Amino acid sequence: MAKNKYSPSETKYKRWIKEGRGNGHGIDYLPWITVRDIPSDGRSHRVFGHKSQRTHHLLSDLELAVFLTLEWRSDTKDIREQFPLERQDTLNIALDNGIKHPTQAGVNLYMSSDFVIDSSDPSRQQYVIQAKYSQFLADPRVIEKLEIERRYWRLKKIPWFLVTELNVSPILTQNISWLYPAERDEIDDDVLLERTAFYGELFLQNPTRAVTDICKQLDSSYNQPVGSSIYEIRQLLANRCFYFDMSQPFHLLKGQDFMVENMGNLIGSRDVSNQ
Numbered sequence: 001m002a003k004n005k006y007s008p009s010e011t012k013y014k015r016w017i018k019e020g021r022g023n024g025h026g027i028d029y030l031p032w033i034t035v036r037d038i039p040s041d042g043r044s045h046r047v048f049g050h051k052s053q054r055t056h057h058l059l060s061d062l063e064l065a066v067f068l069t070l071e072w073r074s075d076t077k078d079i080r081e082q083f084p085l086e087r088q089d090t091l092n093i094a095l096d097n098g099i100k101h102p103t104q105a106g107v108n109l110y111m112s113s114d115f116v117i118d119s120s121d122p123s124r125q126q127y128v129i130q131a132k133y134s135q136f137l138a139d140p141r142v143i144e145k146l147e148i149e150r151r152y153w154r155l156k157k158i159p160w161f162l163v164t165e166l167n168v169s170p171i172l173t174q175n176i177s178w179l180y181p182a183e184r185d186e187i188d189d190d191v192l193l194e195r196t197a198f199y200g201e202l203f204l205q206n207p208t209r210a211v212t213d214i215c216k217q218l219d220s221s222y223n224q225p226v227g228s229s230i231y232e233i234r235q236l237l238a239n240r241c242f243y244f245d246m247s248q249p250f251h252l253l254k255g256q257d258f259m260v261e262n263m264g265n266l267i268g269s270r271d272v273s274n275q
Contacts, residue, residue, distance in 0.1 A: 006039055008107045022084040025118075027053045031082035032112050035059065049079060050183050056081050062131045062165050063114055065173040070117060070129075072176050074240075078118040083128075085111045085152050093151045099144045111149060113160075127159040134164040175246050182231075182238035195232055196241040196260060203255035211253050 016022075022032040034057045035044040045058040051071060058064045058081060070076050090111050094101035102109040115129040130149060136142045146162065153160035206214050215229035236242055242258045244250075 006037065008104050008109055010107060013107075013110060025080070026051075026078055029054070029078075029080050031057045031080070032084035032110065033057065033059070033082040048184070051076060052078060059114075060131070060133075062133060062163075062168070065165075065168045066115065066129060066131045066163055068173060068176045068180060069168065070115065071180065072246075073119075075119045075121045076117060077120055080116040081114060083113045083116040085113065085149065087111075089155070090148050090152055093148050093155075097147070097151065099148055101148070102145055111145070111152075113149060113153070124159060127161065128153050129161050129163050131163050134166055137164070169247055171249055172246050175250055178250065179234060179238045182235045185235050185238070187235060187239065192236065192239060192241055195236055199233060199236060199242075200258075200260045203258050205255070207256035208254055210251070211255065211258070212251050214255060 016032065019030065021030045024030055029052065035046055038044065038059060043060050045061075045064045047056050047058060047064065047067065048054070049056045049067075049071060056067060056079065058067055063081070067079065067081070070079050087108060087110050091101050091108060093099075102111060113128050114131045116126070117129065118126055130146065132142070132146070150160050150162075202214060202218070203211075211233065212230065215233065216226070218224070218229040219226055233242075237244070241261055243261060244253055244257050244259070248257070
């Protein structure tokens with residue numbers, strides 16, 4: 001009987017290595033596993049990364065939530081998802097610790113970490129995240145494989161973290177998901193400054209009014225299509241012109257909840273990132 005197209009094989013691994021999977025940085029990185037390499041259950045995602053300027057392959061909703069959170073962090077420089085571990089190293093770790101190495105159909109699998117992150121934080125310039133739903137942590141076999149991965153990165157002297165859905169704020173993820181697409185909008189610095197000053201003054205004049213009500217009145221007063229003002233604010237927030245408590249639902253925020261960024265620093269950082 002023919003092998004399932006998703007089944008591992010040494011021939012497939014050799015082809016992936018030849019393709020350069022697991023190598024490169026930024027726009028040139030190729031993930032070891034893509035959404036096309038696993039059976040589709042509707043929970044995988046292909047998402048454009050603003051920092052890497054490429055499409056990222058995420059294999060669960062949890063991975064998507066972690067990815068969006070990492071993308072939003074100002075100190076994140078690069079995110080490499082589905083990063084392969086050197087197989088001989090994981091085989092040695094498994095043997096030394098009496099753990100059965102992952103295999104399928106007689107093939108020793110390449111293990112992978114969900115995210116390898118490069119950061120501008122001098123105290124942690126690189127770290128690794130494995131995203132796993134908490135329900136799977138009751139499985140001893142899952143714990144064994146996580147232990148191989150943990151020991152692998154410890155040998156590399158790179159911090160490794162296990163993240164579950166319990167560590168990810170649903171509201172934070174919803175806010176980032178709402179803002180994220182607007183990061184791709186190209187807006188001139190002069191327009192950002194003008195709009196920030198305009199909305200900043202509007203928020204000061206309406207400190208206790210909900211931002212949604214402020215926008216509805218503004219659209220009506222200027223005879224604009226409904227939603228025009230809220231989209232401009234969305235663009236400003238995506239460009240970090242204002243800050244707000246991302247742990248709070250956006251639609252509940254009031255004028256007083258928005259803080260203006262130092263625009264000199266903002267424009268400077270935009271100039272650097274666009275070079």
